[in-house]
Structures are given as structure tokens and as C-alpha cells.
Amino acid sequence: MPDPVQTLTFARPDDWHLHLRDGQELAAVARFTARRFARAVVMPNLKPPVTSVDAARRYRERVLAALPPGSHFEPLMTLYLTEGMDPAEVDRVAESGFVCGIKCYPAGATTHSEAGVRSLASCAAVLERMQERDLVLQLHGEATGKDVDPYDRERVFIERELAPLVRRYPRLRIVLEHVTTAAGVAFVRAQDTGRVAATITPQHLLLSRGAMFEGGLRPHLYCLPLLKRESDRLALLDAATSADPRFFLGTDSAPHARAAKESDCGCAGVFSAHAGIELYAQAFEQAGALDRLEAFASFHGPDFYRLPRNRGTITLVREPWEVPERYPYGAGELVPLAAGGRLDWRLRDTGSSA
Numbered sequence: 001m002p003d004p005v006q007t008l009t010f011a012r013p014d015d016w017h018l019h020l021r022d023g024q025e026l027a028a029v030a031r032f033t034a035r036r037f038a039r040a041v042v043m044p045n046l047k048p049p050v051t052s053v054d055a056a057r058r059y060r061e062r063v064l065a066a067l068p069p070g071s072h073f074e075p076l077m078t079l080y081l082t083e084g085m086d087p088a089e090v091d092r093v094a095e096s097g098f099v100c101g102i103k104c105y106p107a108g109a110t111t112h113s114e115a116g117v118r119s120l121a122s123c124a125a126v127l128e129r130m131q132e133r134d135l136v137l138q139l140h141g142e143a144t145g146k147d148v149d150p151y152d153r154e155r156v157f158i159e160r161e162l163a164p165l166v167r168r169y170p171r172l173r174i175v176l177e178h179v180t181t182a183a184g185v186a187f188v189r190a191q192d193t194g195r196v197a198a199t200i201t202p203q204h205l206l207l208s209r210g211a212m213f214e215g216g217l218r219p220h221l222y223c224l225p226l227l228k229r230e231s232d233r234l235a236l237l238d239a240a241t242s243a244d245p246r247f248f249l250g251t252d253s254a255p256h257a258r259a260a261k262e263s264d265c266g267c268a269g270v271f272s273a274h275a276g277i278e279l280y281a282q283a284f285e286q287a288g289a290l291d292r293l294e295a296f297a298s299f300h301g302p303d304f305y306r307l308p309r310n311r312g313t314i315t316l317v318r319e320p321w322e323v324p325e326r327y328p329y330g331a332g333e334l335v336p337l338a339a340g341g342r343l344d345w346r347l348r349d350t351g352s353s354a
């Protein structure tokens with residue numbers, strides 16, 4: 001057996017799905033992402049949601065103001081699709097230079113999705129215009145409704161909504177956000193247009209649903225979409241490590257205060273930005289595919305979004321470290337993914353983040 005690799009230097013990655021929140025919570029978490037990633041798609045599910053380019057411009061300024069001095073991090077904004085959105089807003093997105101897509105939350109699917117979409121049919125004019133302007137639609141791909149079992153939501157969404165959408169708008173570029181099932185992976189692979197891609201989170205690569213109940217209920221592993229079966233996890237790992245350009249990194253790091261998660265009705269979301277690249281290195285190494293990490297983390301995303309690949313690099317060194325149990329979070333605290341556990345790869349600062 002050759003000695004394991006001790007150092008990994010590769011093109012600086014981007015996070016194509018991130019929740020940064022706002023105010024003092026934003027101030028608490030932004031530095032984690034800015035240290036590792038050159039860019040991130042900043043999700044718009046604030047309260048109230050970010051539904052216009054003007055609101056996205058103001059939010060972007062708040063994100064920039066929350067970064068550590070000297071940071072080169074670039075927030076890529078996205079708008080929250082509502083049924084009332086004017087197609088003219090799509091033109092403003094296309095001309096903005098800083099909004100990279102529009103995010104669709106089915107109403108009731110997840111945190112702050114109440115203002116989301118009840119029926120994609122009522123967004124036809126916006127979707128039409130997005131296709132014309134070649135803008136990316138980011139989809140939270142879960143069916144809602146009491147008739148759908150929580151573990152079937154992704155598969156049912158694909159059957160009822162995504163498959164017809166792809167047929168109706170064959171030129172629309174779509175990211176199936178945080179894909180979690182073998183069915184989702186198979187759907188993306190079956191599209192040969194190059195227009196449908198998917199992001200994959202670290203928790204869905206590392207854990208299956210048993211982890212949420214191991215030794216008791218683990219509220220910090222509750223996220224949406226839920227962790228799935230081991231067979232789903234293996235399908236995701238295969239997709240992420242297969243060098244298929246349709247799969248790329250999106251942490252879905254979604255911080256919630258500890259008190260809001262350790263509650264009789266806890267919030268969905270896993271915070272992973274503290275180790276947003278290290279966790280993927282862990283998963284890729286377990287799969288014997290460290291050599292595939294760079295393409296997944298740093299190339300496939302910008303290629304799909306038609307943005308330049310980053311020129312700077314980051315370096316990970318094999319220096320196991322213990323993940324803190326908590327991080328400060330505004331007036332409260334956060335319990336990160338892998339809290340109190342050990343990660344094998346540590347980030348070394350290399351200066352340039354351009």
C-alpha cells in the first residue's frame with residue numbers, strides 16, 4: 001500500500017448552495033465560508049424573502065459588510081420565486097451581473113417556504129422568460145402535501161413536477177438542489193441535454209438516516225430533504241465521485257440556533273460551513289476518490305453556471321482536528337455537523353483567494 005496523500009492543493013472551490021441568514025447570525029457564519037470558498041450561491045429564504053433584484057443588491061451589500069477584512073469572497077445572489085413575480089424581474093436578473101439564478105421553493109416544503117410556489121403552472125410566464133434569457137432555475141425538489149410520505153418527497157416531486165417541467169422547457173437550465181436519492185441521481189443522469197444538474201451536501205454523502213436515531217434522537221442531523229437510505233447515500237457518493245459534470249458541491253449549510261433545534265418542534269437545517277470542504281474530503285477519501293474532489297468542488301459548478309473557474313488554490317493537510325461542540329451564533333450558539341468528532345483534513349491558509 002502506498003502511503004496516503006498528506007497534502008491536497010487544488011483550485012479554490014465554490015459553494016453552490018448556502019444559507020447565510022442576516023444580521024448578527026450572518027456576521028457569525030460568513031467567515032467560515034469566505035475562508036474556504038471563492039464564491040457561494042446565497043439562498044434567498046430570509047424573512048421576508050429576497051424576491052427582487054433590488055432586495056438582492058441590498059442583501060449582497062450586507063453579506064459583503066459581514067466578511068472579514070481583506071476577504072475576496074464573492075456572494076452570488078438568487079431570487080426567491082413567488083407566484084406573483086413579474087417576468088420583467090427575470091430581465092433585471094439577467095442584466096444584474098450579480099444574481100445567478102432564481103430559486104423555487106414549493107410552498108410548505110422547508111424553512112421559510114411559506115411564500116413559495118403552490119403550482120409551477122402559475123409561474124409559466126417567468127419560466128418562459130428564464131428559458132429565453134438562459135437563466136438557472138434552482139429547485140428545492142420535494143413534493144409537499146399530506147398524501148406524500150416524507151421519505152418519498154423527492155421521487156414524487158420528480159415524477160409530478162420535474163419530469164413535466166423538463167419536457168415543457170427543454171432549454172431551461174435547472175439545478176436539482178441537494179439531491180438525496182438514487183431516484184434523483186438516476187433522473188439527472190437520464191437527461192442528456194446538459195441542462196439538468198444537481199448539488200450534493202456533505203451530510204447526504206457521509207450519513208444515512210440511521211444516524212438521525214443513533215442512540216437517541218439527533219436533532220442536529222435533521223435537515224430537509226431528510227437523510228435517506230444507505231443505498232441512496234451510495235448512489236450520491238457514486239455520482240459525486242464519478243467525474244460527471246452534472247454533479248457539484250452545494251453544502252446547504254443551514255444554521256439554526258441550538259435552542260431552535262433542541263426543541264419540541266425543531267427547525268430543519270445542518271450547519272456545515274465550519275468544515276465546508278473538509279467534510280467532502282472525508283467523504284471522497286472514504287470512497288477512495290480524493291483525486292475526483294477538485295472537479296466536483298471547483299470545476300463542475302462554474303462550468304454549469306458559465307462562470308470562470310477560480311484561479312487561486314486551497315490546501316488541505318492531513319492533520320486530524322477535533323470539531324468544536326459549539327460556535328457562537330448571535331445571541332445563541334450553533335452545533336456544527338460532526339460536533340466533537342474528528343476530521344482528518346485541516347484547511348491551511350494559502351493567501352490568494354482570487
Ligand code: NCD
Nearest residue numbers: 019110111223224254268269
Ligand atoms: C434550510 C434552511 O434552514 O434555510 N433547511 C434545510 O434543512 N436545508 C432550507 C432548505 O434549504 O431546505
Ligand code: ZN
Nearest residue numbers: 017043252254
Ligand atoms: Zn438550502
